Amino acid sequence: MDDTALLTCPYCFESIEVYIDPQSEGELIRDCDVCCRPWSLQVSRGVDGELLIRANRAQ
Template sequence: MLDTQNIQCPYCWETTELVIDPSEPHQEYIEDCFVCCRPIHLIIDIDHCGVANIQALSEEDDIY
């Protein structure tokens, strides 16, 4: 079952709904903002209760 969470773009601050697959406990990928088209680095960790912890990072915040 897919879950949805709202995230805020780290560039334009627009709120966007994100669809999350809770079957994968750690997810990391880039998704472009639907408003400003800048790349958002998403880091998603699902805890043992199924609660998603989401980090939405800009290129400046990126931990690579």
């Protein structure tokens, strides 16, 4: 299963590939690899197990 997702940072707008733990669901906090500001990730899964992730500013 591919548990990485390509997200766009809500601060610096870089595209960043993030690894999501297979057990993870709900809200995660992760720092941007480029600008180090905190993301709030909303992780959910589709009916076929696909990752659905939204990245928002954590503050």
